[in-house]
Amino acid sequence: MNNCAMTKPRVVPEVNSMQMFRVSGLPDFKPDMDLAQHVIRALTAEGQSLQHGDILVVAHKVVSKTEGAVVDxxxxxxxxxxIELAQQVNKDPRKVQVILDQSTRIVRSIKRAEQNEGLLIAEHKLGFICANAAVDESNADFEGQLITLPENPDRSAMQLCERLEAHFDCQLGVVVSDTFGRPWRLGQTNVAIGLARVPAIQEMCGNEDAWGRELKVTAPAFADELAGASGLLMGKSDKCPVIIFRGLNWQACNSSAKQILRPIKEDLFR
Incomplete structure (x- = not known):
């Protein structure tokens, strides 16, 4: 299995269609529940099986919950x-403390007149720049529970991937996703924060476009594209945290979501 960062440009075979479907019947996950086993049970109950080349996109919150990445x-x-920062953005100081605990730095604090509560843009310990260091209250089990990112999303993705591969006897890929806002664009979309075997980026520099011109900077964010598409079926209130993609052409490799992060030397706005 190759290292994604060292993958040479290659022509990806054309895909005319793919399947994308939910894993239905999953429970409400709690700490210490076996995520892999519940995915296996749900698929079996539906008469489904995983196939070689399937990619699962899994909402990080079910991973976080099962691993105990939650705070009361x-x-x-x-x-x-x-306390001082909470006063600036009108947040609960205890929530701000959790955000600080999850961060390496606060990029910006914003007090918005149109909303009661302000915003903290933070650099998470894993390197992601996002609102509130990804500390979230949505889909929590009780009032006052905060959900944080898994300690090591890549490891979480690989552990799930290997369990499912062993059961279904096929090679798979796993993407752990979260929902981020985007600079200069409104709305949110799912992005990849953990990977197992799935290429973070498909390097196409050196290939040719449809008119025979050499591609010089093209590198689709394959993992983010998968995560973003998963949001079409995942929903925020549907309790469908696992989406399966089937029929895509991709090459398994040693990947990490950190390969998507732009190096500091290329950050024009730092």
Whole structure:
């Protein structure tokens, strides 16, 4: 299996169609529940099986919950820094403390007149730049529960991938996703925060376009495209956190979601 970062440009075979479907019948996940086993049970109950080349996109919240990456805000004590920052953006100081704990730096704090609560843009410990260091209250099990990112989303993706591969006896890919906002564009979309075997980026520089011109900068963010498309079926209130893609042409490799992060030296706005 090759290293994605070292993959040479290649012509990806044309895909005329693909399938994309939900894994139905999954439970509400709690800490210490076996995510892989529940995916297997749900597929079996539907008479489904995974096939060679299938890619699963999994919402990080079910991964976080099963791994215990959750915080009860009632058990959090806010520091002086958290209290001062909370006053600036009108947030609960305890939530701000969790955001600080998950961050390497606060990129910007914003107090918005049109909304009661302001916004913290932070650099997460994993390197992602996102709102509130991805600390979220949606789909929490109770009022005051905060859900954080898994400690190591790539490892989580690989553990799930290997369990499913062993059961279904085929090579698979897994993308762990989260929902991020986007600079200069409204709305949110799912992005990849953890990968197993799935290329982060498909390097096409050196290939030719349809008119025979050499591609010089083209590198589709394959994993992010999968994550973004999964949102069409995943929904926020549908309780369908696992989406399967079938029929795509891709090459398994040693991948990491960190390969999507732009190097600091290329950051024009830092």
């Amino acid at each position: 805000i009632e058990k959090v004590s806010a520091s002086t820094q958290a």
